[in-house]
Every structure is written in structure tokens, then in C-alpha cells.
Amino acid sequence: MTVHLTAGRHPLIVKTLAWPDEAATEAFAQALAQRPAVGHALIELRGDLGAGKTTFTRHLLKSLGVAGRIKSPTYAVVETYTVAAPELHAQDNRELVISHFDFYRFNDPNEWEEAGFRDMFASPGLKLVEWPDKAGKHLPQPDLVIAIEMLADATRSVTLTAHTPTGAELIA
Known part of the structure; x- marks a missing residue:
């Protein structure tokens, strides 16, 4: 299901999966x-403990070419990866x-x-943020919010909310 809402200058696009x-x-x-916009997106991941935020992130990072162990940054706060990127994802190809x-x-x-972190968020690349609410008003507006809710049968109900044209491109 896709719903178009309006917030500010950009229409919000909401999809549920x-x-x-x-x-x-x-x-x-x-x-x-595979989406070209992912290489310069800010994606917030929301959900309770155990909802699947880090699992999703590991799959995304592997799909983007990150090899080896992908650690959760719970204690380090941030983990940074640099991968050879196809032309569609990299700023400098x-x-x-x-x-x-x-x-x-x-x-x-x-x-x-x-x-x-201000400089890191201003630099090119993909930013994935778990527990964005803990950073309060300091975070820039996300392109995409992925909210994951675990249901009783272990199915995840996922709500995708695009806040920018980049976010809309990601969920088109």
C-alpha cells in the first residue's frame, strides 16, 4: 500500500510491507x-530491541559489497565501511x-x-542510523525511515516513509 501525504515542501510517501x-x-x-540513490541516503531504522534493524543492516551492507564480519555499533556508536562501488552508488565512481x-x-x-558527528553526516555516502530518537534534533532530516515491528508470529511489519525525493526514489 502506498499513501501520499504532505509535510513541508515534499510529499511523504508511505509504504507498508x-x-x-x-x-x-x-x-x-x-x-x-540496487537503487542508485542508496549511495547518498540517510536512512533511519526504527523499532524495538530485536525487531531486526541490525539484521536488515547486515544484509544491506553485504549486498553493497561489505565483506567480512559486520559488527553492531552499539558500543562503538559508529562503524564505517568503504567499498568499491559501482558507478551508480559512488560520488567519485x-x-x-x-x-x-x-x-x-x-x-x-x-x-x-x-x-x-556533524562532519560525518555532512560528508558523502550512505548513513544508516539505529535509535535516531536518542540523538534528538541534532540529526538531519532522513531521506527514508524504515520502521520495523515484530508481530506475534515473528513476521515483521515494515513501514517505509520517504521524507525527501531521494527517499521516494529508494522506495519507488
């Missing part, structure tokens, strides 16, 4: 990795920088500013 199993999560991540943030352990939104 169901991921009945991890294979569906992986398939969505692989499809998203050679590499894609991916930053995976996890603000779960933030006690105060001002920790974002104190940690010096």
Missing part, C-alpha cells in the same frame, strides 16, 4: 542496494563510504554534537 522471514528481509535489502550509527547508549542528545 511484511517480512515473513529473514529471507524476505534479505531480499528487500538486496533490492534497496570508485568507492562508497557507509556509516552505520547506533545511538542506543546515548543518555543525552547533546552527546551527538559532542562526538563530532
Whole structure:
């Protein structure tokens, strides 16, 4: 289902999906990795503990060419990866920088500013953010919000909300 709403100057696009199993999560991540806009997007991942935010991120990173172990940045706050990128993803046609943030352990939104993340968010590349609400008003507007809810039967109900034209391109 797709619903067009309006917020500010850009229409919001909202889509709902169901991921009945991890294979569906992986398939969505692989499809998203093929979108040219993913190389310069800010994607917020929302959901309770255990909803599947990090699992989705691991599948997306692998689909984008990250090899080896993909760690959760819960304690480090950010993990950065650089991969050789196809022309469609890279700003300079050679590499894609991916930053995976996890603000779960933030006690105060001002920790974002104190940690010096402003420069990282201003630089080119893909930014994936878990627990964005913990950074408060410091985060730039996301292109796409992926909200994951675990249902009683372990199916994930997923709501995609595009806040920008880049986000709309990602879920088109």
C-alpha cells in the first residue's frame, strides 16, 4: 500500500510491507542496494530491541559489497565501511563510504554534537542510523525511515516513509 501525504515542501510517501522471514528481509535489502540513490541516503531504522534493524543492516551492507564480519555499533556508536562501488552508488565512481550509527547508549542528545558527528553526516555516502530518537534534533532530516515491528508470529511489519525525493526514489 502506498499513501501520499504532505509535510513541508515534499510529499511523504508511505509504504507498508511484511517480512515473513529473514529471507524476505534479505531480499528487500538486496533490492534497496540496487537503487542508485542508496549511495547518498540517510536512512533511519526504527523499532524495538530485536525487531531486526541490525539484521536488515547486515544484509544491506553485504549486498553493497561489505565483506567480512559486520559488527553492531552499539558500543562503538559508529562503524564505517568503504567499498568499491559501482558507478551508480559512488560520488567519485570508485568507492562508497557507509556509516552505520547506533545511538542506543546515548543518555543525552547533546552527546551527538559532542562526538563530532556533524562532519560525518555532512560528508558523502550512505548513513544508516539505529535509535535516531536518542540523538534528538541534532540529526538531519532522513531521506527514508524504515520502521520495523515484530508481530506475534515473528513476521515483521515494515513501514517505509520517504521524507525527501531521494527517499521516494529508494522506495519507488
